[in-house]
Amino acid sequence: MNFRMIFARTLRISLYFLLLLSIIAIIAYAYLKTVIYPQLPPTDGLHNIHMQEPLRVYSKDGAALAEFGDERRKLLKFEEIPELMIQAILSIEDARFYQHHGVDFHGVVRAGVSFIKSGFKARQGASTITMQLTRNLFPKSIGREKKLERKFKEMLVAWEIEKILSKNKILELYLNTIFLGHRAYGFGSAANIYYDKELDQLTLAQYAMLAGLPKAPSANNPLRNPKRALERRNYILKRMQQLGFIDTQGYEAAIAAPITAKRYRFSKDFDAPYVAEMVRTYMLKNYPEDAYTGGYRVYTSIDTPLQKAAQQAVRKNLFDYDHRHGYRGAIAQIAIEDLLPPATDNEQQALTTEAVSPQEQHWQKILEKYAPKAGLTPALVLAVENQSAQAYTWKHEQVTIPWSGLKWATPYINDSSRGPTPKTAADVLTVGDIVFLKPAPQKVEKKVAKKPTETTQEDTEASTEDLSVPLIKYWHLAQIPQVEGALVSLNPKNGAILALSGGFNFYHSKFNRIIQARRQPGSNFKPFVYSAALDHGYTPASTINDAPVVFTDYKGKVWKPNNYSHHFTGPTRMRKALAKSLNLISIRMMHEIGVQKALDYATRFGFERHRLPPNLTLALGTPELTPLEIIRGFAVFANGGYRIKPWFIERIENPQGKILYQANPQVVCRSCDLPLEVDEKAALPMGLAALLKEKTVEEIEIAKSPVFEPDPQNNSKPDSEANQPQYAPRIITPQNAWLMTSMLKSVITEGTAVRAKRLKRNDLAGKTGTTNDQHDAWFSGFNADIVTTAWVGFDQPRSLGRVGRKRETGSSAALPMWIHYMRVALAGKPQHNLPRPAGxxxxxxxxxxxxxxxxxxxxxxxxxxxxxxxxxxxxxxxxxxxxxxxxxxxxxxxxxxxxx
Structure with missing residues (x-):
C-alpha cells in the first residue's frame, strides 16, 4: 500500500471521526440547550442574593432575648473572616481555588483516574468551592443525587458564577451558606454553636475542626463522632503545613490540642420568653411568608435590668408563698436497694472512666428522666442525718443540704393547713427521695425589731428584712409552686412596656397571664369608682356611712354586701375608706352616682363596656380583666389624666438594617392644653388577640387586651406623616388625677399597703386587691415615671388560703412581688410627684x-x-x-x- 493510499485512508477515517465528534457535539449541545440549560437557575441576582436568617428579638438596650428559625446563620463579610479559617477551608476543599475558573480540570482528571483505578467506584470528588456553592444556593435546581447530570449542572452554573462574582465574594457566600451541623449554617454561627465564641476568637485547631465539617456534618461532627472528627482535623492541619499556611511549630501545637467543642445554644444576653413569644406571634401574623427566615431584628420596649427584676420578683414571690404553705413531698421515690448499681463484669468495669465511678454512673442514670426546671436542680437523697442531708444532683455533684435549707418544709395538708413543724431532717426527707434543690443565699441570723403598725383587714405587717446582712451560699430544698403570678410594668407617659413576666416559668406553662388571664381585680378596681365619685362632686373628706346595707332587685333577690373584715366603722371619710378598702362605702358611693354613670366613666380608662357588670357589684371589682387592662387604667392616675396605649415593639429592621417599622406611640403632653375627651367610643378594644394568628394547645381562649398593635405598613407612610407626634387623649381632669394619686398614697402610708413604706419614698401610690374567697391577690402602684401591676392566683381558681390566722391577700401575696421589683426599678431614681394642678x-x-x-x-x-x-x-x-x-x-x- 503506497503512501497516497495510506494518506487517503487516514484522511477518510479522520473525517469520519470529526463527523462523529461533530454529531456528538451537536447532540450534546442540543441536550444541554433543551434539557440541561432550562433546568439551570438564573445567576443574574447573585449580587443581591438573600440568605435565610433567623428572627431575633432584642430589648430596647440591644440585649439579645430570643431567636426563632430552623437555620442559625451569622453573616460575615469577607474582611471579617480570619485568614486561618480561609486557609483551612482551601487546604481541604479547594487548594487551587484562586487558579481555576469554577471547574478545576486538574481535579477532574485526578478524580477520573481514581475512578478507573478503583474499578469505576467514586473515590475522589472533583467539586470546587464554586461548584459546592451552586448546590448550596440552588438545591432544587441542581439536586443532590450523585449523578453525572448533576456534575454538568454544577460546572455550567459554576462557570457563570465565576463570570459574575469575584473570588472573594464567592468564598464569602460559601462560608456563610454551608451547612455545618446542629442548625449551623456558615462558619460564623458554627463558631457560636460549637465553641460559644466569635469566629475571630478561635484557635488554629478549632479552625481546622470546623473546616472538616462541610464534607459530612454528621459523620465528622466532634459532638457525635469525636474520634473521626479528630482524624479529619489532623489531616487538615497536615495539609495546611504542606501548603505553607502554617509552620511546623504551629502544626505540632495544634495537633496536640484536645477537642474543646460543645453544644451551645443561641447565646442570649437574657431570656425573656413571654415577651419573645408575643413578638413571635406578631411577626407570624404580619410577616407570614418569611417571619423565621427573613432575618428580621425586632427591638422591643423592654428594659433588660427591669425585665430581670420582674422575673426574679415573680419567682421569689411564688417560692415564698409556696414555702409558707408547706412541703408537698418528693417528686419520686427510689427504693433503697435500687440505689446500688447492678453488678458489672470485668470488661464493663474496664470501660468505666476513672473520673466517674460505677456508683455515680448509676445515680446519673436514675436522674436522667428528671430535667431541671425554673432554676431548680433534681437531686437524689443519699443519706439523712440529724439536721442535714446528703444528695447527688443532676449536675453530677454530691452536696449537703443544711438545716437552714430544710426547716421550712412543714408538711402541706391544704392551702390553709400544715402539719407539725419538722424537728429533724428525717421529718422531711427519706433516703431515695428525688427532690428539687436550688442554691440560695443564707442570711446570718440577726434579729431586727418590728416597728408597730396599724393592723388592717388586708395584712399590714411591717417587714423585718435587712438587706445589709451578709450572705452565704447553700443548697435549699425546693419545689415547683402550684400557685401562679404575673407582673407588668410600663411607662405611663407613652405606654411602653418596660418589663413583663406572664408566669412562674414559660417552659412549664406558655399561658401569658398578663394578656390572656381574665380575673376579677377585686378592690384593685375601686380607684376607678372613687375617681367617678370625685367627678360627681365627692371630695377626699366626704363622709360616707360604713354600715350594713341591703339591696333587693326586681326579682326579689336580696344582696347583703359586707366588708372584708365584717366590721363597720360608721361615718368614714372617703380617703380613709379607700386606704382601708371598705367595701360598703364603695357600694354606697356608686349607688349615689348611679350605675350607668359609673359604667360610662370606667370606659374612659380603656375598659370594654361589655366586660363591666351593669350593677353595683362593679364597685367591688367583679369584672374579669387582664393585668394589662388594669395597669392601663392606673397609668391614667400616674400621668395626670391621659389614656395611653400599651405597646412593646419599638422597631423592626431587615437584615440590611433598614427600618421597616418605627413605633410612634401616643404620648402625654401636659403642656398641650388638650380638651377633656369623654367619648366612650374611644375606649373600644384594640386587642392583642388580633396579633395572635392561632391558639396553641396550652392556651386558654385569648383575652382581648388594650395593646398598641404596630402597623407593619408604617414604612409606606410619608415621613412627615409617620413622624408626626401623637398625643394621648385627656380623659379625666388633672385635679381628679392628682387627688386620686393623693388618696392612693394614703393606701401606702396608713392603709392596706403600709409594708411598701420600706421603700422609703414619698412619691408612691397604689391599691391592693383581694377577691371573694381570696381567689386573686393584686397590687397596682406607681409614681410619675413608672406604673406596675402584680397578680397572684391559681390558674384553676381556688382560695389562696391562709397561714395560721393570716389570710393571703393582696397585701401579703401580691404586694411583696411589687416591692421586690420596684426596689430595683426605683434604685438611684429621684422622687417624682406630678406638680399640683391649679384649682x-x-x-x-x-x-x-x-x-x-x-x-x-x-x-x-x-x-x-x-x-x-x-x-x-x-x-x-x-x-x-x-x-x-x-x-x-x-x-x-x-x-x-x-x-x-
Whole structure:
C-alpha cells in the first residue's frame, strides 16, 4: 500500500471521526440547550442574593432575648473572616481555588483516574468551592443525587458564577451558606454553636475542626463522632503545613490540642420568653411568608435590668408563698436497694472512666428522666442525718443540704393547713427521695425589731428584712409552686412596656397571664369608682356611712354586701375608706352616682363596656380583666389624666438594617392644653388577640387586651406623616388625677399597703386587691415615671388560703412581688410627684366629719380639695354655737376669701 493510499485512508477515517465528534457535539449541545440549560437557575441576582436568617428579638438596650428559625446563620463579610479559617477551608476543599475558573480540570482528571483505578467506584470528588456553592444556593435546581447530570449542572452554573462574582465574594457566600451541623449554617454561627465564641476568637485547631465539617456534618461532627472528627482535623492541619499556611511549630501545637467543642445554644444576653413569644406571634401574623427566615431584628420596649427584676420578683414571690404553705413531698421515690448499681463484669468495669465511678454512673442514670426546671436542680437523697442531708444532683455533684435549707418544709395538708413543724431532717426527707434543690443565699441570723403598725383587714405587717446582712451560699430544698403570678410594668407617659413576666416559668406553662388571664381585680378596681365619685362632686373628706346595707332587685333577690373584715366603722371619710378598702362605702358611693354613670366613666380608662357588670357589684371589682387592662387604667392616675396605649415593639429592621417599622406611640403632653375627651367610643378594644394568628394547645381562649398593635405598613407612610407626634387623649381632669394619686398614697402610708413604706419614698401610690374567697391577690402602684401591676392566683381558681390566722391577700401575696421589683426599678431614681394642678386647695378639716375645722380645734388635719367642691361649713360643734347665737356671724358659711 503506497503512501497516497495510506494518506487517503487516514484522511477518510479522520473525517469520519470529526463527523462523529461533530454529531456528538451537536447532540450534546442540543441536550444541554433543551434539557440541561432550562433546568439551570438564573445567576443574574447573585449580587443581591438573600440568605435565610433567623428572627431575633432584642430589648430596647440591644440585649439579645430570643431567636426563632430552623437555620442559625451569622453573616460575615469577607474582611471579617480570619485568614486561618480561609486557609483551612482551601487546604481541604479547594487548594487551587484562586487558579481555576469554577471547574478545576486538574481535579477532574485526578478524580477520573481514581475512578478507573478503583474499578469505576467514586473515590475522589472533583467539586470546587464554586461548584459546592451552586448546590448550596440552588438545591432544587441542581439536586443532590450523585449523578453525572448533576456534575454538568454544577460546572455550567459554576462557570457563570465565576463570570459574575469575584473570588472573594464567592468564598464569602460559601462560608456563610454551608451547612455545618446542629442548625449551623456558615462558619460564623458554627463558631457560636460549637465553641460559644466569635469566629475571630478561635484557635488554629478549632479552625481546622470546623473546616472538616462541610464534607459530612454528621459523620465528622466532634459532638457525635469525636474520634473521626479528630482524624479529619489532623489531616487538615497536615495539609495546611504542606501548603505553607502554617509552620511546623504551629502544626505540632495544634495537633496536640484536645477537642474543646460543645453544644451551645443561641447565646442570649437574657431570656425573656413571654415577651419573645408575643413578638413571635406578631411577626407570624404580619410577616407570614418569611417571619423565621427573613432575618428580621425586632427591638422591643423592654428594659433588660427591669425585665430581670420582674422575673426574679415573680419567682421569689411564688417560692415564698409556696414555702409558707408547706412541703408537698418528693417528686419520686427510689427504693433503697435500687440505689446500688447492678453488678458489672470485668470488661464493663474496664470501660468505666476513672473520673466517674460505677456508683455515680448509676445515680446519673436514675436522674436522667428528671430535667431541671425554673432554676431548680433534681437531686437524689443519699443519706439523712440529724439536721442535714446528703444528695447527688443532676449536675453530677454530691452536696449537703443544711438545716437552714430544710426547716421550712412543714408538711402541706391544704392551702390553709400544715402539719407539725419538722424537728429533724428525717421529718422531711427519706433516703431515695428525688427532690428539687436550688442554691440560695443564707442570711446570718440577726434579729431586727418590728416597728408597730396599724393592723388592717388586708395584712399590714411591717417587714423585718435587712438587706445589709451578709450572705452565704447553700443548697435549699425546693419545689415547683402550684400557685401562679404575673407582673407588668410600663411607662405611663407613652405606654411602653418596660418589663413583663406572664408566669412562674414559660417552659412549664406558655399561658401569658398578663394578656390572656381574665380575673376579677377585686378592690384593685375601686380607684376607678372613687375617681367617678370625685367627678360627681365627692371630695377626699366626704363622709360616707360604713354600715350594713341591703339591696333587693326586681326579682326579689336580696344582696347583703359586707366588708372584708365584717366590721363597720360608721361615718368614714372617703380617703380613709379607700386606704382601708371598705367595701360598703364603695357600694354606697356608686349607688349615689348611679350605675350607668359609673359604667360610662370606667370606659374612659380603656375598659370594654361589655366586660363591666351593669350593677353595683362593679364597685367591688367583679369584672374579669387582664393585668394589662388594669395597669392601663392606673397609668391614667400616674400621668395626670391621659389614656395611653400599651405597646412593646419599638422597631423592626431587615437584615440590611433598614427600618421597616418605627413605633410612634401616643404620648402625654401636659403642656398641650388638650380638651377633656369623654367619648366612650374611644375606649373600644384594640386587642392583642388580633396579633395572635392561632391558639396553641396550652392556651386558654385569648383575652382581648388594650395593646398598641404596630402597623407593619408604617414604612409606606410619608415621613412627615409617620413622624408626626401623637398625643394621648385627656380623659379625666388633672385635679381628679392628682387627688386620686393623693388618696392612693394614703393606701401606702396608713392603709392596706403600709409594708411598701420600706421603700422609703414619698412619691408612691397604689391599691391592693383581694377577691371573694381570696381567689386573686393584686397590687397596682406607681409614681410619675413608672406604673406596675402584680397578680397572684391559681390558674384553676381556688382560695389562696391562709397561714395560721393570716389570710393571703393582696397585701401579703401580691404586694411583696411589687416591692421586690420596684426596689430595683426605683434604685438611684429621684422622687417624682406630678406638680399640683391649679384649682387644688388645702384646708384644715375635722377628721370625724370632713367639714371645716374650728379655729381652736386641736385635732384638725389638712386635706386637699378642688376649689369647686371644697367644704363651706364648719364642723357640727361650731354650727351648734352659731345656731345658739354664741358664735361669730361667719361661723356657718365662711366667705371664699377666708378659705382660699
Amino acid at each position: 387644688i386647695v388645702t384646708l384644715r378639716i375635722d377628721p370625724e366629719t370632713g367639714l371645716l375645722a374650728r379655729p381652736e380645734q386641736s385635732n384638725a388635719i389638712s386635706e386637699y380639695f378642688e376649689r369647686r367642691t371644697a367644704p363651706t361649713r364648719y364642723a357640727q360643734k361650731m354650727e351648734d354655737l352659731y345656731m345658739s347665737g354664741q358664735g361669730p356671724d361667719d361661723a356657718g358659711s365662711p366667705d371664699a376669701d377666708q378659705l382660699f
